Amino acid sequence: MVGQVGYEQPADVAAALAIQDRLWPLVDLVGPGPTAPARVAGLDVAYAEGGDRLAAAVTVLDTATLTVVDEAVSVGRPAFPYVPGLFAFREVPALLDALRRLRTLPDLLVCDGHGLAHPRRFGLACHLGVVTGLPAVGVGKTPLVGTWSGPAERRGAWAPLVDGGEVVGGVVRTRDGVKPVFVSVGHRMSLENAIAQVLALAPRFRLPETTRTADRLCRDALAAVA
């Protein structure tokens, strides 16, 4: 249900860097993206001990009820070693496979990892957005680049994440007094809208429901094949 232009798998680090350099100009930074999406997809990946096998999951939630209306999984092997900054090449192939198996078309992708908050402004969320053509946002649990101050302790507060003199994302408090999450634009979204969507998807827990349901799905799928 989710189409995609040719994804290219690099053979080494140099090739991966070249692909990022070629694709980053294709990121749509204007957006502003859907303000009231009907269906939002969450994407996550779980690894088996030893990291030789993985399960990628996509769950599609009805935003009115935050319940899962569609889901898909793909079990396989990591496509690339873990290299900070080249993380997408490890998980994107399996995630694209899972997206292909969806029977619904989501209005937005919520990715487990950064978008523009990346050394070359082309994190996992940008990569998935550009390859699928869908609006995408990145939600990271820990920072990769950037500095910030604050945000205030109350839910909804956020502070700009700054790197190299530019705002690359927002440090967002999704729960009162709890460690913030790192939100950045992936594709076809504005930062303000990305933050608004993440807050709407996380009414109760630190992480968005999309991420939580996808996390559960890929863990279960991995346990089922083990």
Added chain:
DNA sequence: GCGACAG
């Protein structure tokens, strides 16, 4: 040069 480094 040394350390840090999404998941």
Added chain:
DNA sequence: ATCTTGTCGC
């Protein structure tokens, strides 16, 4: 990411 005891907090 995953391996794991105890521990802190509501």
